Amino acid sequence: MSIWGVLIIAFLAGIEGVIDEWEFHQPIVACTLVGLATGNLVSGIALGASLQLVTLGWMNIGAAVAPDPALAAVVAAWWVSGPAHLPVAAGVILAIPLALIGQGLTQGLRKLIIPLVQQADVAAASGNLHRIDWILRLSVVLQGLRVLIPTALLMWIPSTWIHASYHLLPQVIQGGLRVSAGLLVVVSFAIVINMMATRQLWPFFFIGFALATDGHLSLVALGLIGVGLAILYLRLQDGGHHDNGGGGGTQTDEDELDRELDDL
Numbered sequence: 074m075s076i077w078g079v080l081i082i083a084f085l086a087g088i089e090g091v092i093d094e095w096e097f098h099q100p101i102v103a104c105t106l107v108g109l110a111t112g113n114l115v116s117g118i119a120l121g122a123s124l125q126l127v128t129l130g131w132m133n134i135g136a137a138v139a140p141d142p143a144l145a146a147v148v149a150a151w152w153v154s155g156p157a158h159l160p161v162a163a164g165v166i167l168a169i170p171l172a173l174i175g176q177g178l179t180q181g182l183r184k185l186i187i188p189l190v191q192q193a194d195v196a197a198a199s200g201n202l203h204r205i206d207w208i209l210r211l212s213v214v215l216q217g218l219r220v221l222i223p224t225a226l227l228m229w230i231p232s233t234w235i236h237a238s239y240h241l242l243p244q245v246i247q248g249g250l251r252v253s254a255g256l257l258v259v260v261s262f263a264i265v266i267n268m269m270a271t272r273q274l275w276p277f278f279f280i281g282f283a284l285a286t287d288g289h290l291s292l293v294a295l296g297l298i299g300v301g302l303a304i305l306y307l308r309l310q311d312g313g314h315h316d317n318g319g320g321g322g323t324q325t326d327e328d329e330l331d332r333e334l335d336d337l
Contacts, residue, residue: 075110075111075112075155076228078106078107078110078111079107079110079111079147079151079155079224079228080221080224080225080228082097082103082106082107082110082147083143083144083147083217083220083221083224083225084217084218084220084221085097085217086098086103086143086144086146086147086220087143087144087216087217087218087219087220087221088213088216088217089143090141090143090179090216090219090220091213091216092213097143098142098143098146099125099128099142099146100120100121100124100125100127100128100142100145100146100168101118101121101122101124101125102121103121103142103143103146103147103150104117104118104120104121104124104146104147104149104150104153104154105117105118105121107146107147107150107151107154107155108120108121108150108154111151111154111155112154113153113154113155114154116153116154116161117150117153117154119161120149120150120153120154120161120164120165121146121150123161123164123165123254123257123258124142124145124146124149124164124165124168126257126258126261126262126265127165127168127169127257127258127261128140128142128145128172128261129261129264129265131172138176138179138180138183139176140169140172140173140175140176141172141174141175141176141178141179141220142172142175143175143220144171144172144174144175144178144219144220144223144224145168145169145171145172145175146168147220147224148167148168148171148223148224148227148228149164149165149167149168149171150164151224151227151228152164152167152232152235155232156232156233156236157232157235157236157239158232158236159235159236159239160239160251161254162250162251162253162254162255163239163250163254165254165257165258166250166253166254169257174223175219175220175223178219178223179219182215182216182219185215186212186215189208189211189212192204192208193205193208193209196208266278273306277299277302277303277306280302281295281298281299281302284298
C-alpha cells in the first residue's frame with residue numbers, strides 16, 4: 074500500500090510543478106506525505122524541513138529551469154522513510170543529484186510539449202475548445218509522469234542494496250556527508266535570516282534562539298511559541314497604526330527612534 078501511495082504522491086508532485094496549487098512539489102509537503110505513506114512520519118518531516126531550506130532559492134526565472142524539488146523530495150523521502158532507512162543527512166545529499174536529474178527531465182519534457190502547444194493554437198483558431206481542454210489535460214498528465222516514472226524506476230532498486238551501500242562507506246565519508254548536509258541547511262537558513270534582517274524582527278530571532286537552547290522544549294512547543302509571538306507582533310503593530318492620539322506611540326516618534334538607531 075505504501076508503494077502505491079508514494080507513486081500517487083510522485084504523480085501529484087509532478088503536476089504541482091506547473092500548476093502550483095496545492096504545493097505537493099514542495100519538499101516539506103512531499104516528504105511529509107511520503108513519510109505518512111511509509112509509516113515513518115517523523116523522518117519524513119525532518120527530511121522535508123531540511124530540504125525546504127535547501128530549495129528556497131530554486132525558482133524558474135524566464136527560460137531558466139531550476140533544479141526539480143519534486144523528484145528530489147519524493148525519492149529521497151522514500152530512501153529515508155522507506156525500507157532503506159537512510160539517515161536524513163544522506164537523504165539531503167542524495168536529493169541534490171536527483172534534483173539535477175529532474176531538471177534535465179523538465180527541460181526535455183518542455184521540448185516535447187512544443188508540438189502540443191502548436192496543436193492548441195490550431196484548435197484555438199478553429200474555436201475547438203474541447204480539443205484545447207484535452208491537450209491541456211494531456212500536458213498535465215505528462216508533467217505527472219515526469220516524476221512518477223523515474224520514481225518508480227528508482228523504487229525498483231532493492232532497499233537492501235541502498236542500505237548496504239551506505240553502510241559500506243567509511244565512517245569518515247559518512248561523517249563528511251552529515252557535515253555537508255548540515256552546511257547546506259545552515260547556508261540556506263542564513264539566506265532566510267538575511268531576507269528577514271530588520272530591526273523589527275531581530276528581537277524575535279534572539280528570543281527563539283534562546284528558547285531553542287532549552288532542551289525541555291520540543292519543536293512543537295517552539296512552533297507554538299513562534300506563532301504566538303507572530304500574532305502578538307501583528308496585534309501590536311496594528312494597534313500602533315490605529316493610534317492617532319497624543320500618546321508616545323506615534324509614527325513620528327518611531328521615525329525619530331529609527332534615525333537615532335541609524336546614528337549609533
